[in-house]
Amino acid sequence: MSEISRRECVTAALAAAVGCVPLQNAMAKNGQAAGTGAESLNGVAQTKGLHFGSCIGTGSTKGELALLPPAVLARPRRPVPFDDARMRALMVEQCGILVPENELKWYVVRPESNKFDFRRADILVDFATRHRMAVRGHNLFWNATRWMPRWQDNYDFGSRPATAAERMLRDHIFKVCRRYGKRIFSYDVINETINQQTGELNDTVFTKHLGWNLVDICFHAAREAAPHAELVYNDFPSWGPNGTHRSGILKLLDYVKKRNLPVDALGVQGHIGYGTTGGGPGSERDEPAWRKFLDDVTSMGFDLLITEFDINDKSAPTDIAVRDRAVADVGKAYFDIMVSYPQLRYVMVWGLVDKYNWLQEFIPRADGLPQRPCPYDDNYNPKPLRDAMAEAFRSAPARPAMNIKPA
Numbered sequence: 001m002s003e004i005s006r007r008e009c010v011t012a013a014l015a016a017a018v019g020c021v022p023l024q025n026a027m028a029k030n031g032q033a034a035g036t037g038a039e040s041l042n043g044v045a046q047t048k049g050l051h052f053g054s055c056i057g058t059g060s061t062k063g064e065l066a067l068l069p070p071a072v073l074a075r076p077r078r079p080v081p082f083d084d085a086r087m088r089a090l091m092v093e094q095c096g097i098l099v100p101e102n103e104l105k106w107y108v109v110r111p112e113s114n115k116f117d118f119r120r121a122d123i124l125v126d127f128a129t130r131h132r133m134a135v136r137g138h139n140l141f142w143n144a145t146r147w148m149p150r151w152q153d154n155y156d157f158g159s160r161p162a163t164a165a166e167r168m169l170r171d172h173i174f175k176v177c178r179r180y181g182k183r184i185f186s187y188d189v190i191n192e193t194i195n196q197q198t199g200e201l202n203d204t205v206f207t208k209h210l211g212w213n214l215v216d217i218c219f220h221a222a223r224e225a226a227p228h229a230e231l232v233y234n235d236f237p238s239w240g241p242n243g244t245h246r247s248g249i250l251k252l253l254d255y256v257k258k259r260n261l262p263v264d265a266l267g268v269q270g271h272i273g274y275g276t277t278g279g280g281p282g283s284e285r286d287e288p289a290w291r292k293f294l295d296d297v298t299s300m301g302f303d304l305l306i307t308e309f310d311i312n313d314k315s316a317p318t319d320i321a322v323r324d325r326a327v328a329d330v331g332k333a334y335f336d337i338m339v340s341y342p343q344l345r346y347v348m349v350w351g352l353v354d355k356y357n358w359l360q361e362f363i364p365r366a367d368g369l370p371q372r373p374c375p376y377d378d379n380y381n382p383k384p385l386r387d388a389m390a391e392a393f394r395s396a397p398a399r400p401a402m403n404i405k406p407a
Helices: 003-018 022-030 041-046 085-094 119-130 161-183 205-210 213-225 243-258 287-299 320-339 384-395
Strands: 051-056 097-100 134-138 186-191 230-235 265-268 271-273 303-312 344-349
Touching: 041 051, 041 384, 051 085, 051 134, 097 119, 097 344, 119 134, 119 161, 134 161, 161 205, 161 213, 186 213, 205 213, 213 230, 213 243, 230 243, 230 303, 243 287, 271 320, 287 303, 287 320, 303 320, 320 344, 320 384
Parallel strands: 051 097, 051 344, 097 134, 134 186, 186 230, 230 265, 265 303, 271 303, 303 344
Antiparallel strands: none
16 A cells, blocks of 8 residues: 555544544535535535636645755645545535646656656545546646756757657646546646746746747647647736736737637636735735736637635734735635636635645745635634635626536
């Protein structure tokens, strides 16, 4: 038995002992799909043709740890969400869609150039299958040197590097997509290939050899390997002052249209901030520019997805009640804009519970208090942000529901 399998068995046994898994077990036995309760976030979203889900992770790998900055490694590691039976039960209760947090990224699933390791991703996809949750695939290729596995730093692409680079990309995409077949309904085919400072393609070993053809190769391969799947370009355009990044994303989408590439939607990550310049909640947002960006995207014929939502409250007040209210107000403003577009198909948060969110490690508060970026607190209680999300869903205009099939 693998280390992961042993851990899953131990946590399941502990959960059963303290009575944390009856909900999961009951739903699985009666065939009820996850997230179908009328008052769940997914249930509320579905009344308007939307869907709701979250990421969940199985912990760090050696490959991931090798990429983390020293400052992050020096901080206490956040706990592992999938080890927590209450966390798993909350996923089943609230979500219709699951996305692996890191388990399909290259540094996890491809620890060596000639080796694939799907054990961690399999655990999450199997969990989703048991509870009739749909699964997003995040991601097939992350074109950012910082998050590429270290073996790529000095990889020898030989005398015909463009051919070898294309072969590597296609081989990777086919192996992932063919392994999961129709169990994964949507893929972030390319993640974050636009440099937010320049608006151009990130300078990586793959763009060095392939240039813009990298985009063609990845999306054509994904369509061939997963003809059933929704294919997405995923990035983190700001609703604030960084118009350069938004312009670069629009340039990429324009390229996609002109090349007739099989791209269905823009994944908008939605890692938004409370405000870092001292102006108060959401003070950095430029709503007219943000709406213009969304108008441009949708006018090209692309759907919209919120793929990784959370709120960085690094500069928010210390007082918990005041902070949670301010964060909820920022979230409500963001969601009110996003759900007003009928092209928005579903919403994914980057974790349901505060203590499991990546911001705890990467962007700590100066006062040493934990961030509170998610809809539920560390005791699994709903926060004002959760209420704001539900209210935004209820107020959204109705749209035809996307046919999302469970794993």
